[in-house]
Amino acid sequence: MKIEVAKRAGFCFGVKRAVKMAFEAAESSSHPVHTLGPIIHNPQVVEELDRRGVRVLDRPSDVRSGTVIIRSHGVHPKVLAELKARKVRVIDATCPFVTKAQRAASTLRREGRQVVIVGEREHPEVTALRGYAGGDAVIYSSRNRVRLKPKVGALAQTTLSSEVFSQALCSLAARTPDLHVFNTICQATQIRQQDTMELAKRSDVMVVVGGRNSANTSRLVELCRKVGRPTHHVETEEELQAGWFRRADSAGVTAGASTPEATVRQVVKRMRQLTKTNRNQENEKH
Numbered sequence: 001m002k003i004e005v006a007k008r009a010g011f012c013f014g015v016k017r018a019v020k021m022a023f024e025a026a027e028s029s030s031h032p033v034h035t036l037g038p039i040i041h042n043p044q045v046v047e048e049l050d051r052r053g054v055r056v057l058d059r060p061s062d063v064r065s066g067t068v069i070i071r072s073h074g075v076h077p078k079v080l081a082e083l084k085a086r087k088v089r090v091i092d093a094t095c096p097f098v099t100k101a102q103r104a105a106s107t108l109r110r111e112g113r114q115v116v117i118v119g120e121r122e123h124p125e126v127t128a129l130r131g132y133a134g135g136d137a138v139i140y141s142s143r144n145r146v147r148l149k150p151k152v153g154a155l156a157q158t159t160l161s162s163e164v165f166s167q168a169l170c171s172l173a174a175r176t177p178d179l180h181v182f183n184t185i186c187q188a189t190q191i192r193q194q195d196t197m198e199l200a201k202r203s204d205v206m207v208v209v210g211g212r213n214s215a216n217t218s219r220l221v222e223l224c225r226k227v228g229r230p231t232h233h234v235e236t237e238e239e240l241q242a243g244w245f246r247r248a249d250s251a252g253v254t255a256g257a258s259t260p261e262a263t264v265r266q267v268v269k270r271m272r273q274l275t276k277t278n279r280n281q282e283n284e285k286h
């Protein structure tokens, strides 16, 4: 079985940067180091950081001393203010593309617009964006149609699919006479999604590697299934099953933006072993 890994799979620029900052802080600090929420949606990396003394805290009020790292999703301005008031050292690992989206939200608010954020209501990046978008900001939902003000501004969660954003914009354009849009979807996300779909089209089966709580990984799974390929979502190589590859001549592997390259390599290695086992079993039968 031919195994092909998507051209761009695994850590994106923003995640790589945040993880590097966390490991560097763990190395250089003699005081406690914390992250507000897991640094990335990948349990293996979070465990490795924990072994090096980086603890995950949920709320800014939990941070009593030392250093706190803000993850790539960014935080609500109130959280930043609270951390500053607590006089702890803040390392801001907000991805520059997320910062750009936060600035876009502030600009739209300053223009006197009601800001509509197209994204997942509970996602930490969206929660943070709301803080920049003003009190009347809403999260777009195709089902729940809120009444919009005459002047509207729209932007997207950075990891949203372009298709979902376009659909939302069409619907908003029909409901408001004055719409200003910032396309805040990050290139890394778009490129990964395109690579994944192309790979899925030429593969018999797809394996997507990444945390189950990672929104962008789940989106890659959705896209592969949309192309009509049997798709398996795994966090590590231990979850792979030989049966998935028994009838396949080719398999594609892709990974979410929060998946380390080492994990992708382990998955590919295990897939090769399983293919060999399948082949040996076939030969024994004949």
Ligand code: SF4
Residues within 6 Å of the ligand: 012, 013, 014, 015, 072, 095, 096, 097, 098, 158, 159, 186, 187, 188, 189, 257
């Ligand atoms: S997906 Fe894009 S916006 Fe999100 S962390 Fe990665 S580079 Fe930054």
